[in-house]
Amino acid sequence: MILVACLGLILGSCSKDPMIIDWHAIEFMFCATDQNGNDLLDKDYPNNLLDKITFTYNGKSYKYSENSTTGQTKAYLPHFRGLVRMKGSYIKKWYYISDEVPDIYHLYFGELDGAVDRNDVFEIDWGNGTKDVVQFTRKHKGGTKVDDKWTVNGTKFDGRWIKFVK
Numbered sequence: 001m002i003l004v005a006c007l008g009l010i011l012g013s014c015s016k017d018p019m020i021i022d023w024h025a026i027e028f029m030f031c032a033t034d035q036n037g038n039d040l041l042d043k044d045y046p047n048n049l050l051d052k053i054t055f056t057y058n059g060k061s062y063k064y065s066e067n068s069t070t071g072q073t074k075a076y077l078p079h080f081r082g083l084v085r086m087k088g089s090y091i092k093k094w095y096y097i098s099d100e101v102p103d104i105y106h107l108y109f110g111e112l113d114g115a116v117d118r119n120d121v122f123e124i125d126w127g128n129g130t131k132d133v134v135q136f137t138r139k140h141k142g143g144t145k146v147d148d149k150w151t152v153n154g155t156k157f158d159g160r161w162i163k164f165v166k
Helices: 002-015 088-095
Strands: 026-033 054-057 060-062 082-087 105-112 118-125 131-142 145-152 155-157 161-165
Touching: 026 088, 026 118, 026 131, 054 105, 082 088, 088 105, 105 118
Parallel strands: 026 161
Antiparallel strands: 026 105, 054 060, 054 118, 082 105, 118 131, 131 145, 145 155
């Protein structure tokens, strides 16, 4: 009788375990060129905007840093890095983003917790009189389903990478 009760307890508890989901952190990456394709985030380009750019999130302003980041191979507890400059080849290798990513400098912002619903607004002040507003929303739909939406100045775009022409 005790054996049957133990077996029932073991089998019953296995079927009721909640699903554990390890959500990927939220990251946003962007590059900027002028009309002629010059990299506006390259220190060696004389008309770069790198030191002029201010990135604002949740009322806090960020300037870029040269700190390197380590690419990830799985989801894990988000590690906030702020606004970091990196090359497109690095992004393609470690972040598995489209082959369309040019091998020029990018600014990376993250990581934010992907396990919660979000409605985040990021403002990029380019320091040349122009600004862009990026919005990210995430709604968890239950289980492993989420509804993610990215917009730039109200226009939807796919993914977490965008190229600006300034």
